[in-house]
Amino acid sequence: MAKTDSGAWFIRMMLRTGRERQRRTQESIARQCHLATDTYRAYEAGRSSPPAKNMEALAKACGYDEEKAAYMAKAAGARGEEWEALEADQRFNALYIALAERFYGEIFKFDALMIPGLLQCQKYHYIVARQAEPGSDEWVDAGWVFKDGRQLAAEARKDRPVMHFLIGETALLQLRMISEELYQEQMLHLRRWARKPGVLIRILRGPVLAQRSSFEIYLPEEFPLAGPSITYIEAADSSWLIDDPTRIAGYDDIRKMLWKQAIRIEVYNDDDWRYRLA
Known part of the structure; x- marks a missing residue:
């Protein structure tokens, strides 16, 4: 799979979602950017990709700030090593994942130490x-606004994606040590999510190898607006979007193995947590 497939999908969906958020037509965007309407329609449909030189005007017309416009321009111009640098950018990957949560058909998220962001309550x-x-306070506030927007968008989906979440029990035990009240609130939040159509949440007990402790998989399935299959992982100083089919298959094998070992949150019982901490 070409490395630029991911970048092309990112541009396509940023244009579409930005335009729809402003309730503008494709014709009006094309007119503002001095493009033929058919040309702009081809950009959103994925039949062609806009050149980097046009991206600033397109991003502005779709309501994006300079930061997002810069990422769209980088994705449009990315080739080879330049794309590798972009796919390791944490902020770019956050924007990509937010789109994937809205349009992919199958989503899997695993974290051994934290509640996945899509499932966090505000206090968490x-x-x-x-x-x-x-x-800083501003950084934390901005993080919640972004996270809350992702949650609302995922909950608003009408196309019923499959969403599987695997949470390490360590995350729950640590949370209970911090605050029993917060633990109960977050668990209630998780169980509410687990009742949504297509959503399954499991808890994984026992240790996990460090290199397997956090990863996500996004598969298009039969969803027409989804991008290419993607695995997302984080490291200490970067994060990675992986669209290599062989590597994705390797992570999928790990997913299947861990999923079989986990228990459904509906039957999870942590009454003996103090003994497991001893």
Whole structure:
């Protein structure tokens, strides 16, 4: 799979979602950017990709700020090593994942130490996530606005994607040590999510190898607006979008193995948590 497939999909969906958010027509965007309407329609349909030189005007017409416009331009111009640098950019990957959560057909998220962002309640973000990733008040507030937007968009989907979440029990035990009240609130939030159509949440007990402790898989299935299959992983100083089919298959094998070992959140019982911590 070409490395630029991911970038082309990112541009296509950024244009589409930005235009729809502003309730503008394709004709009006094309007119503002001095393009033929058929040309712009081809960009959104994925029949062609806009050149990097046109991206600033397109991004502005779709309501994006300079930061997002710059990422769209980089994705449009990315080739070879330049794309490898972009796919390791944490902010770019956050924007990509937010789109994937809205349009992919099958989503799998695993974290051995934290509640996945899509499932975090607000207090968890401000107390636990903030301890894990300290930052200024403005940075933390912006993080919640972005996270909350992702949650609302995922919940608003009408096309019923399959969403599987695997959470390490360590994340739950640590949360209970921080605050029993917050633990109960977050668990209620998780169980509410588990009742949504297509959503399954499981808890994984026992240790996990460090290199397997956090990854995500996004598969298009039969969803027409989804991009190429993607695995997403994070490291200490970067994150990665992987669209190599062989590597994705390897992560999928790990997913299947861990999923079989886990238990459904509906039957998860942590009454003996103190003994497991001893």
